[in-house]
Amino acid sequence: MKDFAGLYAELDATTSSNAKLAAMQAYFAQAAPQDAAWAVYFLSGGRPRQLVPVRILRELAVEVSGLTPWLFEESYQAVGDLAETISLVLPENPHTSEAGLAQWIEDKLLPLRGETPDYLSRQLPLLWAQLDRPSLMLCIKLITGSFRVGVSKLLVTRALASMAGLDSKRVAQRLVGYTDLSNRPDAASYLKLIAPESSDEHAQRGGQPYPFFLAHALAQPVEQFEALLGPASHWQVEWKWDGIRAQVVKRDGRLWVWSRGEELVTERFPELDSLVHGLPDGTVIDGEIVVWKTARPSTEDAFDPQSSAPPAVQPFALLQQRIGRKTLDKKILEEVPVVVLAYDLLEWQGEDWRNQPQARRRTQLEQVIARCNNPVLLPSPVLTGEDWFDLARQREASRRLGVEGMMLKARDALYGVGRTKDMGVWWKWKVDPFSVDAVLIYAQRGHGRRASLYSDYTFAVWDGPPESSQRALVPFAKAYSGLTDAEMREVDSIVRKTTVEKFGPVSSVKPSLVFELGFEGIALSRRHKSGIAVRFPRMLRWRQDKTVDEADSLATLQDLLA
Amino acid sequence: MDLVIARPEGLYCPAGDFYIDPWRPVERSVITHAHGDHARTGNGHYLASSASEGILRARLGQDINLQTLPYGQRLTHQGVTLSFHPAGHVLGSAQIRLEYGGEVWVASGDYKIEPDGTCAPFEPVRCHTFITESTFGLPIYRWQPQAQVFAEINQWWQANIALGKASVLFCYSFGKAQRILHGIDETLGPILSHGAVEPLNRVYRDAGVYLPPTLYAGDVKKNDPLLRQALIIAPPSAGGSSWMRRFGDYSDSFASGWMRLRGTRRRRGVDRGFVLSDHADWPGLLWAIEQTGAERVMVTHGSIGVLVRHLRERGLDAQGFNTEYGDDEEDNTTAEPAIAEVQP
Ligand SMILES: [Zn+2]
Numbered sequence: 071m072k073d074f075a076g077l078y079a080e081l082d083a084t085t086s087s088n089a090k091l092a093a094m095q096a097y098f099a100q101a102a103p104q105d106a107a108w109a110v111y112f113l114s115g116g117r118p119r120q121l122v123p124v125r126i127l128r129e130l131a132v133e134v135s136g137l138t139p140w141l142f143e144e145s146y147q148a149v150g151d152l153a154e155t156i157s158l159v160l161p162e163n164p165h166t167s168e169a170g171l172a173q174w175i176e177d178k179l180l181p182l183r184g185e186t187p188d189y190l191s192r193q194l195p196l197l198w199a200q201l202d203r204p205s206l207m208l209c210i211k212l213i214t215g216s217f218r219v220g221v222s223k224l225l226v227t228r229a230l231a232s233m234a235g236l237d238s239k240r241v242a243q244r245l246v247g248y249t250d251l252s253n254r255p256d257a258a259s260y261l262k263l264i265a266p267e268s269s270d271e272h273a274q275r276g277g278q279p280y281p282f283f284l285a286h287a288l289a290q291p292v293e294q295f296e297a298l299l300g301p302a303s304h305w306q307v308e309w310k311w312d313g314i315r316a317q318v319v320k321r322d323g324r325l326w327v328w329s330r331g332e333e334l335v336t337e338r339f340p341e342l343d344s345l346v347h348g349l350p351d352g353t354v355i356d357g358e359i360v361v362w363k364t365a366r367p368s369t370e371d372a373f374d375p376q377s378s379a380p381p382a383v384q385p386f387a388l389l390q391q392r393i394g395r396k397t398l399d400k401k402i403l404e405e406v407p408v409v410v411l412a413y414d415l416l417e418w419q420g421e422d423w424r425n426q427p428q429a430r431r432r433t434q435l436e437q438v439i440a441r442c443n444n445p446v447l448l449p450s451p452v453l454t455g456e457d458w459f460d461l462a463r464q465r466e467a468s469r470r471l472g473v474e475g476m477m478l479k480a481r482d483a484l485y486g487v488g489r490t491k492d493m494g495v496w497w498k499w500k501v502d503p504f505s506v507d508a509v510l511i512y513a514q515r516g517h518g519r520r521a522s523l524y525s526d527y528t529f530a531v532w533d534g535p536p537e538s539s540q541r542a543l544v545p546f547a548k549a550y551s552g553l554t555d556a557e558m559r560e561v562d563s564i565v566r567k568t569t570v571e572k573f574g575p576v577s578s579v580k581p582s583l584v585f586e587l588g589f590e591g592i593a594l595s596r597r598h599k600s601g602i603a604v605r606f607p608r609m610l611r612w613r614q615d616k617t618v619d620e621a622d623s624l625a626t627l628q629d630l631l632a
Numbered sequence: 633m634d635l636v637i638a639r640p641e642g643l644y645c646p647a648g649d650f651y652i653d654p655w656r657p658v659e660r661s662v663i664t665h666a667h668g669d670h671a672r673t674g675n676g677h678y679l680a681s682s683a684s685e686g687i688l689r690a691r692l693g694q695d696i697n698l699q700t701l702p703y704g705q706r707l708t709h710q711g712v713t714l715s716f717h718p719a720g721h722v723l724g725s726a727q728i729r730l731e732y733g734g735e736v737w738v739a740s741g742d743y744k745i746e747p748d749g750t751c752a753p754f755e756p757v758r759c760h761t762f763i764t765e766s767t768f769g770l771p772i773y774r775w776q777p778q779a780q781v782f783a784e785i786n787q788w789w790q791a792n793i794a795l796g797k798a799s800v801l802f803c804y805s806f807g808k809a810q811r812i813l814h815g816i817d818e819t820l821g822p823i824l825s826h827g828a829v830e831p832l833n834r835v836y837r838d839a840g841v842y843l844p845p846t847l848y849a850g851d852v853k854k855n856d857p858l859l860r861q862a863l864i865i866a867p868p869s870a871g872g873s874s875w876m877r878r879f880g881d882y883s884d885s886f887a888s889g890w891m892r893l894r895g896t897r898r899r900r901g902v903d904r905g906f907v908l909s910d911h912a913d914w915p916g917l918l919w920a921i922e923q924t925g926a927e928r929v930m931v932t933h934g935s936i937g938v939l940v941r942h943l944r945e946r947g948l949d950a951q952g953f954n955t956e957y958g959d960d961e962e963d964n965t966t967a968e969p970a971i972a973e974v975q976p
């Protein structure tokens with residue numbers, strides 16, 4: 071436990087990938103296999119369900135710390151993370167537990183699930199008292215299922231691969247499904263991850279999917295596309311769906327559906343069961359599960375940018391509601407039906423097709439879908455444009471169509487692993503990938519045509535949650551585009567009426583106006599008071615429906631950093 | 633009658649007609665310590681502890697109208713008996729004890745409980761009313777013994793030497809910087825100071841505080857192999873500036889009480905955060921308040937609301953004073969313009 075807490079602290083303390091890699095390698099080199107098994111599980115995103123209700127944890131923390139409930143609450147507000155708060159207010163103890171990570175998880179923590187409050191309030195303080203502060207925080211994060219640390223699965227894969235002297239694609243392949251809830255990590259499963267390569271390993275068995283190939287964000291202005299990417303004709307362009315990325319695996323007469331989190335979700339989508347008949351054995355399809363309302367027969371019609379008909383793809387929130395259900399009754403299946411929008415073919419006739427060029431995989435995919443002839447399996451349409459500018463124009467329909475933008479895939483590229491870039495790149499060209507609701511606090515008169523208007527604004531977000539009484543607005547971005555002239559005149563007149571102080575051309579105003587601000591990128595910055603710098607900020611819309619108190623906080627921006 | 637009240641100019645003693653740490657220029661000021669948010673320019677007359685004279689003149693100007701008093705020695709002004717008592721915060725920092733008509737008030741300024749060897753340690757002073765700061769007034773703030781923190785800094789520095797990297801440690805240039813210099817293991821490698829830190833080192837050395845030899849960072853050439861073993865002490869404002877370029881491959885860290893929280897550590901964006909503060913932690917604040925025996929407590933800058941409520945629940949008569957003091961644990965450059973950089 072202490073070693074893993076040490077690793078967590080190291081990973082948490084640095085932003086450098088090399089340092090993270092080195093820390094993981096050092097950890098795995100000395101960890102017992104059963105502990106390493108759980109470490110891999112947590113580092114690559116595995117999360118057992120919550121073991122103890124949060125309410126009980128809070129009550130117990132208040133009791134053991136001897137604080138009044140309000141003082142605990144104030145502390146929590148200041149820290150923002152429950153596990154960390156508890157670890158900071160409980161009495162500090164020397165670390166006395168010799169037990170490793172596996173023993174902690176299997177013998178001490180997992181058995182807590184479903185226990186009575188009485189038992190928990192006797193048992194938890196005994197466990198806590200054995201741990202030093204870093205281990206205690208980690209322990210509570212594991213209990214609440216909120217363990218997160220800034221390492222990608224790719225990085226975990228690289229750490230294991232370099233330690234075991236394996237190709238990291240091989241390790242990635244073995245890791246697929248490792249964090250699925252049905253899998254319980256143990257020494258044997260860890261040793262399998264790092265075992266020398268066997269001769270029959272390339273042959274796929276059972277329902278194993280392939281590691282997903284993940285896209286990178288493209289934030290450059292369209293004017294640079296030609297120089298960056300070459301002509302648009304070299305690219306396969308599709309809509310970027312807001313659904314659940316999934317692989318449909320058909321082998322040995324059975325069908326498996328895997329989500330991008332490498333969770334087996336077959337049972338969540340019973341309407342896909344029928345694909346078991348239409349798809350031949352040895353077929354793996356990559357695509358997106360979306361909620362689909364079929365007013366229209368084909369995807370081409372539904373996504374014709376010229377079409378004014380309502381789109382057939384439904385908001386992600388609907389899909390989320392459906393996933394949240396414990397049981398799927400007939401009514402839900404009728405009201406929230408899903409389809410797979412297929413965009414790639416990873417295996418065909420039992421052969422790994424990932425090393426085939428994108429265009430070839432696409433052609434074959436279309437044939438597979440046509441032969442399958444099942445309305446729950448539709449091709450994600452390929453978009454064509456004369457050039458990048460033409461595509462940019464089509465992309466403007468994204469919001470109306472309920473998609474997030476476009477995907478760009480080089481026609482000759484192979485299908486990579488995770489976020490690799492060496493086999494070709496998938497770009498996600500999103501519309502306004504980031505947005506927050508911010509408060510206008512300074513206004514400046516513009517230049518040229520806008521010289522008489524207050525047209526350049528400084529926006530701020532809150533530095534604390536709504537409950538905190540002493541929170542203040544922190545400026546984080548300037549923007550001057552995005553409003554219509556009429557809106558700008560209206561804002562101008564409000565600025566004149568609410569000016570508090572003037573500094574030359576700049577006025578500070580009484581905070582009253584909220585805008586949705588979009589931007590293309592976000593990074594840490596020491597030069598900004600907010601600690602954050604955003605790229606290409608612009609106003610998306612004036613949120614006249616929101617009060618200043620409802621604007622976002624710095625925490626929202628910090629979350630986007632991940 | 634209250635011996636001290638809050639006025640727009642600062643904390644004011646009506647009986648003696650003077651201000652304590654005023655934030656606007658006044659005729660008579662009594663200064664707890666030389667941090668920029670407590671000691672400002674423009675006052676007609678300054679009264680401060682003898683130990684703070686060097687630093688006050690260095691920051692506010694050699695020619696300020698300054699009168700000093702050794703710790704513990706009393707002075708009576710318009711019937712108010714006034715004395716300074718060590719606050720353990722930075723060199724020369726003092727609590728101000730006021731006595732008038734049998735009433736005793738103590739204004740703490742900023743204070744720290746753990747002795748650090750660079751200034752006279754905090755001494756509790758009995759009083760009826762205690763004016764306390766509350767910078768770290770939440771139970772999440774509890775400090776480790778400083779020896780442990782220095783051990784962590786030494787380890788980090790050593791690990792960087794092993795990797796051939798410079799070690800840049802950001803901290804407040806007055807007080808924290810000298811405390812770190814005094815506490816670290818000087819045998820590990822050469823120590824460099826930023827131009828904002830070096831003049832303050834000189835003041836500490838003149839006051840008889842031992843600091844290891846330091847080189848002025850501006851004297852060391854870019855790519856000098858010495859840098860790969862060096863510890864560089866710099867103010868937070870130097871981070872991200874072009875000044876950093878000379879260090880090539882470096883690891884950076886930040887020393888402050890705020891580093892206790894993971895979120896602030898991550899937001900700071902440095903490789904390491906060391907939890908080291910020149911203010912009292914939560915148990916320290918409560919201990920200090922208890923030691924004074926005061927029944928009335930006025931709470932200034934920090935977590936005023938929290939500390940007031942907590943003290944009231946413990947049966948004390950507590951209330952908040954709104955002040956314009958800043959946060960000397962942060963990169964508060966606006967409050968800190970007062971000392972010139974050494975010219976290379
Ligand atoms: Zn101070």
Ligand SMILES: [Zn+2]
Pocket residue numbers: 669670741742765933957958959960
């Ligand atoms: Zn202060």
